[in-house]
Amino acid sequence: MNLFLTVIPFLLLMLVITQVALVAFNFSAAPPGQSATVDGTEGLNKDVPEVTVIITASQDSLLTTIPGFEIREPGRDPGIVKLSLGQYDYVMLDAALKAVRERFPDLLDISVAPYDDVKYDVLIKTIDICRSNNFANVHYKAPQVRYYVMGGK
Numbered sequence: 001m002n003l004f005l006t007v008i009p010f011l012l013l014m015l016v017i018t019q020v021a022l023v024a025f026n027f028s029a030a031p032p033g034q035s036a037t038v039d040g041t042e043g044l045n046k047d048v049p050e051v052t053v054i055i056t057a058s059q060d061s062l063l064t065t066i067p068g069f070e071i072r073e074p075g076r077d078p079g080i081v082k083l084s085l086g087q088y089d090y091v092m093l094d095a096a097l098k099a100v101r102e103r104f105p106d107l108l109d110i111s112v113a114p115y116d117d118v119k120y121d122v123l124i125k126t127i128d129i130c131r132s133n134n135f136a137n138v139h140y141k142a143p144q145v146r147y148y149v150m151g152g153k
Helices: 002-025 090-103 120-132
Strands: 052-056 068-072 079-082 109-114 137-140
Touching (some): 079 090, 120 137
Antiparallel strands (some): 068 079
16 A cells, blocks of 8 residues: 555656656657658758747846746847736737738747746647747747846945
8 A cells, every 4th residue: 555655646746747848849840741850940941030939927126027928039129918917918929929920921930938937837828829820840948047146346
């Protein structure tokens, strides 16, 4: 009986780790019948802009980030999608990604960069919205570590 009490939580833990690993490595899947290259792109890299969706969950002490989404694309000011009633506004994110799709109809790649305090569910919903807007290759960018010097001297 004690063996089952230790084995079952271990198996559940392994299941969760496997799910996280599958999501992390399955971003750049090729369409059926085609093979993806090593870096997840297909074919030659033309003058295709790099579009990044940054997900933030809290406001930092320097007021440089706000909770919500920030869509960065070259040559334009970042698009900000703030929280609506304390929740992420996925409808506005979808509309913003549709506008990006209209500007760049041939764009296949988009990057998602969550901050370290973003919930897993928010990340998955954001990836799903990117895929529903016909961005075939959704790349995960690891969150950047930020260091601040506090004080004078």
